[in-house]
Amino acid sequence: xxxxxxxxxxxxxxxxxxxxxxxxxxxxxxxxxxxxxxxxxxxxxxxxxxxxxxxxxxxxxxxxxxxxxxxxxxxxxxxxxxxxxxxxxxxxxxxxxxxxxxxxxxxxxxxxxxxxxxxxxxxxxxxxxxxxxxxxxxxxxxxxxxxxxxxxxxxxxxxxxxxxxxxxxxxxxxxxxxxxxxxxxxxxxxxxxxxxxxxxxxxxxxxxxxxxxxxxxxxxxxxxxxxxx
Amino acid sequence: xxxxxxxxxxxxxxxxxxxxxxxxxxxxxxxxxxxxxxxxxxxxxxxxxxxxxxxxxxxxxxxxxxxxxxxxxxxxxxxxxxxxxxxxxxxxxxxxxxxxxxxxxxxxxxxxxxxxxxxxxxxxxxxxxxxxxxxxxxxxxxxxxxxxxxxxxxxxxxxxxxxxxxxxxxxxxxxxxxxxxxxxxxxxxxxxxxxxxxxxxxxxxxxxxxxxxxxxxxxxxxxxxxxxxxxxxxxxxxxxxxxxxxxxxxxxxxxxxxxxxxxxxxxxxxxxxxxxxxxxxxxxxxxxxxxxxxxxxxxxxxxxxxxx
Numbered sequence: 009x010x011x012x013x014x015x016x017x018x019x020x021x022x023x024x025x026x027x028x029x030x031x032x033x034x035x036x037x038x039x040x041x042x043x044x045x046x047x048x049x050x051x052x053x054x055x056x057x058x059x060x061x062x063x064x065x066x067x068x069x070x071x072x073x074x075x076x077x078x079x080x081x082x083x084x085x086x087x088x089x090x091x092x093x094x095x096x097x098x099x100x101x102x103x104x105x106x107x108x109x110x111x112x113x114x115x116x117x118x119x120x121x122x123x124x125x126x127x128x129x130x131x132x133x134x135x136x137x138x139x140x141x142x143x144x145x146x147x148x149x150x151x152x153x154x155x156x157x158x159x160x161x162x163x164x165x166x167x168x169x170x171x172x173x174x175x176x177x178x179x180x181x182x183x184x185x186x187x188x189x190x191x192x193x194x195x196x197x198x199x200x201x202x203x204x205x206x207x208x209x210x211x212x213x214x215x216x217x218x219x220x221x222x223x224x225x226x227x228x229x230x231x232x233x234x235x236x237x
Numbered sequence: 238x239x240x241x242x243x244x245x246x247x248x249x250x251x252x253x254x255x256x257x258x259x260x261x262x263x264x265x266x267x268x269x270x271x272x273x274x275x276x277x278x279x280x281x282x283x284x285x286x287x288x289x290x291x292x293x294x295x296x297x298x299x300x301x302x303x304x305x306x307x308x309x310x311x312x313x314x315x316x317x318x319x320x321x322x323x324x325x326x327x328x329x330x331x332x333x334x335x336x337x338x339x340x341x342x343x344x345x346x347x348x349x350x351x352x353x354x355x356x357x358x359x360x361x362x363x364x365x366x367x368x369x370x371x372x373x374x375x376x377x378x379x380x381x382x383x384x385x386x387x388x389x390x391x392x393x394x395x396x397x398x399x400x401x402x403x404x405x406x407x408x409x410x411x412x413x414x415x416x417x418x419x420x421x422x423x424x425x426x427x428x429x430x431x432x433x434x435x436x437x438x439x440x441x442x443x444x445x446x447x448x449x450x451x452x453x454x455x456x457x458x459x460x461x462x463x464x465x466x467x468x469x470x471x472x473x474x475x476x477x478x479x480x481x482x483x484x485x486x487x488x489x490x491x492x493x494x495x496x497x498x499x500x501x502x503x504x505x506x507x508x509x510x511x512x513x514x515x516x517x518x519x520x521x522x523x524x525x526x527x528x529x530x531x532x533x534x535x536x537x538x539x540x541x542x543x544x545x
Contacts, residue, residue: 057452059452059542083451083454083455083456083459084454085454086451086452086453086454087453087454091452091453097445097448097449097452098449099446099449110449110450110453110455111453111454113247113250114450114453114454114455114456114459115454116239116243116244116247117243118240118242118243119243119246158453162453162454
């Protein structure tokens with residue numbers, strides 16, 4: 009579950025990115041975070057991934073209040089999240105396998121478990137057989153799927169994606185969204201920041217609209233949506 | 238809780254990764270190792286110089302002697318008794334009594350003034366003890382202490398010791414030892430700086446990889462690990478190369494030093510780097526390597542944060 013309670017975020021240059029933002033995403037829910045560029049979507053994701061801390065207010069993820077989490081606890085916290093980036097953030101000098109295995113390697117998972125889980129994750133995103141290929145040799149859509157496989161390989165409870173379809177054509181974007189839906193189906197909480205309104209309408213999930221750092225429309229989770237937290 | 242197998246596998250992986258990175262940039266790696274080797278070889282060479290000088294000086298100090306001249310009216314029996322007392326004194330390796338008669342005979346034989354000596358009424362020479370200090374006293378302080386002890390005997394006229402050169406030699410060796418210490422410290426700091434700088438450059442080049450690793454939950458320790466192994470490799474190979482350089486330098490000097498010693502009628506074999514010293518040099522290099530890597534990596538890696 010994700011909960012923002014009266015969150016303010018002001019950057020050192022004085023720009024206020026979020027102003028009194030409150031919303032909730034229930035466990036197992038699939039939610040779009042929408043708004044135009046610069047509206048504050050990225051700031052929400054940065055607070056969730058602890059790249060930034062709120063100036064005021066509290067952010068709670070899976071029951072854990074993250075605002076004052078000590079720096080040494082951040083790696084363990086991040087291992088419970090799956091993060092997908094618009095620009096993939098892949099290690100281009102490593103094969104697909106190593107990219108996907110990274111979250112497991114940093115969490116000291118046993119080698120045989122890593123192998124099993126990496127192959128399963130690659131299978132889920134349709135990249136079986138590409139283990140030894142360099143990401144640079146793959147298409148943009150395939151690179152995004154590597155990013156998704158990396159995000160889900162450690163079986164996170166929350167999956168956060170920042171404009172995951174930003175560089176993809178509509179067909180590929182739908183494919184990627186369907187992948188996210190499949191993760192939601194197995195109980196993963198999915199929060200996707202996007203400004204692709206056509207896709208949002210097509211997938212008809214709950215939407216939190218942010219503009220100028222304020223939440224303009226956040227319908228509460230429908231009763232029975234998601235799974236019990 | 239991480240299992241020992243996984244723990245060692247992770248370290249082996251970090252080590253292999255560090256090797257891989259260094260092999261991928263051979264010129265930079267070789268140059269860094271070469272600079273470390275030179276920085277370690279310089280104080281090591283000075284150390285060997287001091288060591289060899291001490292050994293050579295040790296040979297010379299073996300011949301340090303004090304001459305104890307008795308007053309001319311001291312009877313031979315008393316001189317013999319005092320020579321025996323001198324032998325019992327701690328710090329005395331050997332004490333030989335030369336009686337006045339023996340001294341005169343010797344002087345007659347070697348001086349060429351035999352006829353002139355015959356003209357003398359009696360023997361003007363005193364009994365003399367020639368005394369050689371043991372190893373512990375074969376130094377300026379030891380000799381001075383013996384000299385004070387012997388001079389205090391009422392039967393003794395004077396105690397002679399030409400010890401100025403021993404003082405100078407010891408002072409030079411002490412100075413060299415201090416120069417070695419200064420060199421070792423300065424060049425040790427140099428090794429830290431070289432390794433630290435190489436690691437910092439490497440970290441800056443891999444900034445985005447570090448950001449991604451942290452974003453998926455990698456700790457600072459995890460990110461730091463391969464860089465520390467790079468430091469270990471730099472230091473280890475730099476130390477080994479330093480041993481090679483010093484050994485080559487010694488090997489090239491053995492023959493000329495032997496030739497020089499033979500010109501002075503002596504035999505001297507230059508002492509090279511011993512296995513234990515080589516081990517200390519390689520271990521020291523490794524320690525400096527890992528310390529330099531730590532200094533270069535720790536704060537920089539902690540400061541790198543994912544940008545998202």
